Amino acid sequence: MPIYQTQRLGLRHLSLDDLPALNRILSDPEVMRFSIRGVCDERATRRFIESSLLAYARDGFGPWAVVANNTGELLGFCGICHEPVGGRNEISLGYRLAKQQWGKGVATEAAEGALNLAFSRFELPEIVCLVEPKNRASLRVAEKVGFQQFSDISFHRRPVRCYRMTRHDWLKIHPSMG
Secondary structure, three states, X not given: OOOEEOOOEEEEEOOHHHHHHHHHHHOOOOOOOXXXXXXXXXXXXXXXXXXXXXXXXXXXXXXXXXXEOOOOOEEEEEEEEEEEEOOXXXXXXXXXXXXXXXXXXXXXXXHHHHHHHHHHHOOOOEEEEEEOOOOHHHHHHHHHOOOOEXXXXXXXXXXXXXXXXXXXXXXXXXXXXX
């Protein structure tokens, strides 16, 4: 059951039924190139899904499954979750998509959906997005969905851009989504 839907895709809670398809995505070295987790085996993917289920129960949000509306195929995940950044508890936008989905606007569409849920349904005051400067595709996605201000920080001993957007910033860009 989608919690957010666009013309092409839906966001829904992950479930353990997603384990085989999600593991195919998260075990791809190219997909996981910029992940602090690295390539996931089946056990790591299961832990990721289980931690997502706990996040839904605790917070109401977490990493959501991105599914194609026409086929129901799992395309990856996109969502928001608590992340310790620079000694502070932040809510961070994150996403990973199957390589076959790259360059089709799916990440941008899913990220807009996740941000709309974050700012409209959950009324969160601020979201961060952490992107390694070498990850040009993710930099473009972050900027397309409205992230503008960033600071360069170290995250898990890696240089990243820490983009920051407030609910006020989001509603200025998307007034109909408030």
